[in-house]
Amino acid sequence: MSTESTKTEVGSYFISNYPPFSKWKGDHLDAVHTALQTPPAAETPLGLYLHIPFCRKRCKFCYFKVFTDQNAKDIEAYVSALCREIELVSKLPVMGERPFRFVYFGGGTPSFLSSRQLTSLVDRLRANINWDKAEEVTFECEPGTLQENKVKTLKELGVTRLSLGIENFTDSVLEENGRAHLSKEVYKAWDWIKGADFDNVNIDLISGMVGETWDNWKYNISEAIKLSPESITIYQMELPFNTVYSKDILGNKIETPVADWETKRSWLNYAYDEFLGAGYKISSAYTVVKDNNKVNFSYRDNLWSGSDLLATGIASFGHVGGVHYQNKADMKQYQTDLTEHGKLPLGRAYVSTPHQLLVREMILQLKRGYLDVGYFKKKFDVDITQQWKSEFKQHQDDGMLTVTPDRIELTRQGFLNADALLPPFFEAENQGIRYT
Ligand SMILES: C[S@@+](CC[C@H](N)C(=O)[O-])C[C@H]1O[C@@H](n2cnc3c(N)ncnc32)[C@H](O)[C@@H]1O
Numbered sequence: 347m348s349t350e351s352t353k354t355e356v357g358s359y360f361i362s363n364y365p366p367f368s369k370w371k372g373d374h375l376d377a378v379h380t381a382l383q384t385p386p387a388a389e390t391p392l393g394l395y396l397h398i399p400f401c402r403k404r405c406k407f408c409y410f411k412v413f414t415d416q417n418a419k420d421i422e423a424y425v426s427a428l429c430r431e432i433e434l435v436s437k438l439p440v441m442g443e444r445p446f447r448f449v450y451f452g453g454g455t456p457s458f459l460s461s462r463q464l465t466s467l468v469d470r471l472r473a474n475i476n477w478d479k480a481e482e483v484t485f486e487c488e489p490g491t492l493q494e495n496k497v498k499t500l501k502e503l504g505v506t507r508l509s510l511g512i513e514n515f516t517d518s519v520l521e522e523n524g525r526a527h528l529s530k531e532v533y534k535a536w537d538w539i540k541g542a543d544f545d546n547v548n549i550d551l552i553s554g555m556v557g558e559t560w561d562n563w564k565y566n567i568s569e570a571i572k573l574s575p576e577s578i579t580i581y582q583m584e585l586p587f588n589t590v591y592s593k594d595i596l597g598n599k600i601e602t603p604v605a606d607w608e609t610k611r612s613w614l615n616y617a618y619d620e621f622l623g624a625g626y627k628i629s630s631a632y633t634v635v636k637d638n639n640k641v642n643f644s645y646r647d648n649l650w651s652g653s654d655l656l657a658t659g660i661a662s663f664g665h666v667g668g669v670h671y672q673n674k675a676d677m678k679q680y681q682t683d684l685t686e687h688g689k690l691p692l693g694r695a696y697v698s699t700p701h702q703l704l705v706r707e708m709i710l711q712l713k714r715g716y717l718d719v720g721y722f723k724k725k726f727d728v729d730i731t732q733q734w735k736s737e738f739k740q741h742q743d744d745g746m747l748t749v750t751p752d753r754i755e756l757t758r759q760g761f762l763n764a765d766a767l768l769p770p771f772f773e774a775e776n777q778g779i780r781y782t
């Protein structure tokens with residue numbers, strides 16, 4: 347049963363950036379333009395994110411910018427704008443001579459596009475960019491959108507890491523949460539995915555979907571182990587403001603239908619134990635991997651170490667030369683900027699101070715499970731064990747991490763509570779404010 351203190355309330359977020367998105371503003375855009383027009387520091391890795399905002403159905407827990415009512419013409423209009431954006435981006439001085447180290451097709455549901463739409467998109471992108479030297483090309487898929495020929499197309503287009511949103515293996519839970527797919531579509535898709543032989547396949551699960559029980563959760567974990575993907579990502583269900591469930595809780599004053607944090611954490615803890623028993627290793631607070639040498643998580647690790655990320659697509663988030671930015675979130679404005687005005691559809695931005703860049707890297711890397719004290723000394727000339735002595739001591743006293751002069755490491759409790767450990771490292775003015 348939920349208790350007052352651990353209920354999954356509306357407004358809970360996991361932390362993916364710093365300073366909080368609520369601090370990013372439209373009047374900082376000049377700084378983004380300057381950063382984009384400046385040649386890069388040669389050693390900074392470069393990544394590309396492409397956002398495909400379409401889905402078959404809106405899941406009741408989802409907070410992403412997605413559209414579920416678009417026809418082929420709408421999709422072509424979006425894809426054209428995205429190609430135009432890539433063309434503009436490819437000519438920016440910030441690209442320098444750098445090849446893309448990693449590319450990420452995220453959503454929404456990139457696999458919503460048909461094989462034909464995908465091939466046409468990639469053909470047009472290749473007029474301006476390529477990812478031949480990328481160490482990782484990720485593509486997010488929803489199981490029910492896949493067909494055998496689409497999976498083969500993805501492989502041909504150079505996808506190295508396919509990420510499949512399974513979330514849960516029980517149909518009643520999938521239906522209750524508004525997922526568009528059922529379990530039989532997972533198993534069908536799985537055969538095609540295995541047949542295509544991607545370097546890496548990841549599956550997403552969520553601990554705490556509405557209707558989740560201990561029995562159901564144990565079944566999920568055993569099914570996941572049977573599939574034996576290279577990595578498994580487990581999110582703890584959160585309720586940002588704009589989900590269907592959140593609106594029901596706030597508008598209709600219903601009790602939260604999501605299990606409390608303690609229960610979700612014990613499910614995650616059980617999952618870690620089972621996956622470790624099956625030969626997986628914990629690779630971050632959300633991920634277990636089968637073989638650390640094979641799965642390098644280029645997108646995650648580069649992004650969490652301050653790489654540049656060029657963001658394309660509606661509402662997507664980027665980071666260049668220490669400046670954060672987000673594209674416009676309105677579909678008409680996004681397209682008009684590109685196709686009628688020939689300009690980048692930048693929406694809001696934030697210019698980080700050096701201290702904020704340090705905080706950002708440190709909290710993101712802590713989610714990976716450890717901090718290398720020497721890395722921060724070398725890059726920022728700061729001894730993080732001294733800078734945040736009392737914060738680390740408190741977490742250590744609470745059993746969340748261990749501190750040695752060279753390394754800070756999360757304990758199992760620390761992994762289970764990772765996001766809750768981060769706000770104490772925020773600057774005072776960024777604590778306790780709305781995150782997005
Ligand atoms: C963009 S979706 C993945 C691709 C595809 N759209 C799908 O859902 O199958 C990214 C992932 O975010 C996770 N997610 C979405 N909303 C969430 C929430 N409220 N709490 C926790 N995880 C969530 C889901 O695990 C989902 O697979």
Ligand code: SF4
Pocket residue numbers: 400401402403404405408409410412453454455488511
């Ligand atoms: S979880 Fe995936 S499929 Fe569901 S609405 Fe969000 S982006 Fe679309």
